[in-house]
Amino acid sequence: MADTTAKRVFSGIQPSGTFTLGNYVGAVRHWAPLQQQYDCLYSVVDLHAITVRQEPALLRRATYEAAALLLATGINPDKSIIFIQSHVPQHAELAWVLACNTMFGELSRMTQFKDKSKKHVENINGGLFTYPVLMAADILLYNADYVPVGADQKQHVELSRDVAQRFNNAYSDTFVVPAPLISEQGAKVLSLQDPTAKMSKSDSNENAYVSMTDAPEVIMRKFKRAVTDSEGTVRRAEDKPGVSNLMTIYGIMTGKDDAAIEKEFAGLGYGAFKEAVGQSVVDVFSPINAEYTRILNDKPALERILKQGAERAQAMAGRTLGKVYKKVGFVQIK
């Protein structure tokens, strides 16, 4: 193949409720811009979602919402492939073959598995354990070169690399070995209530996280209540995690650097600062939300997009899976 073909990008996001500001900053905001440079596939990973217990009706709704929100951020279905993971059966099929090439010890070392099994002691199921294998299948099916993810997913992408290499060594060159794309700037947005912990939508305190679909007044209120410190000066410092986190958010939303932010709020105190941070988030999310509502209100159009995405993804995934089945020695009958 000519090496003038664009490199390929794959990423996935779980349809578990609405995306947080953390999901946006760490991952999703990069997805639309990547379309200019790469061939992109973006998937709403519903198979991954059921590793924790889901209410079926809520999962179904959250899946539509996730797809609509991705489209609203500017993912263009004529350029990129956007699809629902369960619509492409090859993900589960390749995951099995890869599971047979992934070690128990490797999966036991995954920090997300360790965290989630602490959080869901009553439901430490096999899917939770093999979650990274399914993720490897997602990526390897499309021979993705790059995988844009939040910092918390780096370990899983590294496992995908190891599994790809192991398979290639055992069965001859088959998979592209993928690399993570992690944005350095603000790779991690912290809780507004406990700025030593990651912002998470499973936080029991709703003020700890901002959702992309929160109403403007809700966003403003959450920022007004954000935990800071008693110094009263807007500057980045290790012992000022709350203010530093707000500076990160403000910097990303406005494109301003730390020096400019410190200057802007010199002598102004935290009240004005928090208000400005909240407003900067509202300014970014409001147009996305308007578009999101429009897309979600036209289900037939949304379903057409997802159907087309699934068909295009299936064609690619089918080719890879066919090769894999042949290489491992499964009988092929034409």
Ligand code: TRP
């Ligand atoms: N595990 C990822 C997360 O929770 C979601 C995901 C599933 C993913 N499959 C993927 C991300 C493939 C990148 C590539 O954020």
